[in-house]
Amino acid sequence: MNRLIVIAGPTGVGKTEISLKLAERIGGEIVSCDSMQIYRGMDIGSAKATPEEQARVPHHLLDILSPLESFTVSEYKERAEAVISDIHRRGKVPIMVGGTGLYIDAVIRDYSFTEGGIDEIFRKDMEALAEEKGREAVHELLQQVDPEAAEKIHPNNLKRVIRALEVHRVTGKPFSSFKDQGHLNPKYSIRYVYLNRNREDLYQAIDRRVDLMMDAGLLQEVEGLKALGLDESYVSMKGIGYKELLRYLNGDLSLEEARDLIKMLSRNYAKRQLTWFRHAKDIVELNRDVMTEAEILDFLEKP
Structure with missing residues (x-):
């Protein structure tokens, strides 16, 4: 071992x-x-x-x-x-x-952390939203679907916020649930x-x-x-x-x-x-x- x-x-x-x-x-x-x-x-x-x-x-x-x-x-x-x-x-x-x-x-x-696949179009949409309305707007979306993940992920960590939203979108399950x-x-x-x-x-x-x-x-x-x-x-x-x-x-x-x-x-x-x-x-x-x-x-x- x-x-x-x-x-x-x-x-x-x-x-x-x-x-x-x-x-x-x-x-x-x-x-x-x-x-x-x-x-x-x-x-x-x-x-x-x-x-x-x-x-x-x-x-x-x-x-x-x-x-x-x-x-x-x-x-x-x-x-x-x-x-x-x-x-x-x-x-x-x-x-x-x-x-x-x-x-x-x-x-x-x-x-x-990797379960759920990739949705490039969704990622680009979220990046555009952050550009237009700020990172907090994207973080607010995460707060709505996965409060546990939103509490742990800072709004400035945009890459991870988007990934958490992407996992929820693809799997229908919260990002915070993907752990042992x-x-x-x-x-x-x-x-x-x-x-x-x-x-x-x-x-x-x-x-x-x-x-x-x-x-x-x-x-x-x-x-x-x-x-x-x-x-x-x-x-x-x-x-x-x-x-x-x-x-x-x-x-x-x-x-x-x-x-x-x-x-x-x-x-x-x-x-x-x-x-x-x-x-x-x-x-x-x-x-x-x-x-x-x-x-x-x-x-x-x-x-």
């Missing part, structure tokens, strides 16, 4: 170093499951693996898109499965690492864990990491992206750190207010991530306050 290790957890909990050491131990390769690290030029704010870290262990699904492009969960699933198959073919162990729970579930629970019942994908032998630690320590680590990102040039990174024409309407610029510094650059916040807001939103995001992983099926919590790093690595190394 093809082995697949998944190391999830909230931002700032220390997934990177654990995954690097595990990969070096077992001949693994890291598959990023982070919705921001897919974008080129968004390195500091997404806490992307550094060139030195990428030199230690092969990494996949980093820097695969321009921040001008949108990206769907189904596209992530397709690319991740191809990468995982290639890693298995070369006799290595894929290690999925990240905090985007929906990306993880799309692969390990084999969610289906939550069981693990039987084609993999999956070890699925999430890292956790004392909440106060986690929040302090997050605050320190934001300060380090600012010291490392996050503001300059956002200035460069803005110079490319990116603004808050792009999905890529809705990531924490990017949208707040855009508000600073647009004169809506002071730099200190933007920094404080990034810290607060990062802590809130970590809380939501922990809620997601606590409620996930077939997952094991590894608490860094209870287990040593060596014990965590030993647990993950065992087949």
Whole structure:
């Protein structure tokens, strides 16, 4: 059975170093499951693996898109499965690492996003509607036929909104219904864990990491992206750190207010991530306050 290790957890909990050491131990390769690290030029704010870290262990699904492009969960699933198959073919162990729970579930629970076929004419009609009346008008159509999907898909992610409408049109069933019942994908032998630690320590680590990102040039990174024409309407610029510094650059916040807001939103995001992983099926919590790093690595190394 093809082995697949998944190391999830909230931002700032220390997934990177654990995954690097595990990969070096077992001949693994890291598959990023982070919705921001897919974008080129968004390195500091997404806490992307550094060139030195990428030199230690092969990494996949980093820097695969321009921040001008949108990206769907189904596209992530397709690319991740191809990468995982290639890693298995070369006799290595894929290690999925990240905090985007929906990306993880799309692969390990084999969610289906492709059922329903294609209606090119309908797509063009929806694109024309968005051009004439705005993306919100298309999103409102989705709200009418599939409120669950509409709640999860942002109006600016026009490609995915149209795909959800297209699936409903072709199949007569809501896009949100095309997923499994939550069981693990039987084609993999999956070890699925999430890292956790004392909440106060986690929040302090997050605050320190934001300060380090600012010291490392996050503001300059956002200035460069803005110079490319990116603004808050792009999905890529809705990531924490990017949208707040855009508000600073647009004169809506002071730099200190933007920094404080990034810290607060990062802590809130970590809380939501922990809620997601606590409620996930077939997952094991590894608490860094209870287990040593060596014990965590030993647990993950065992087949």
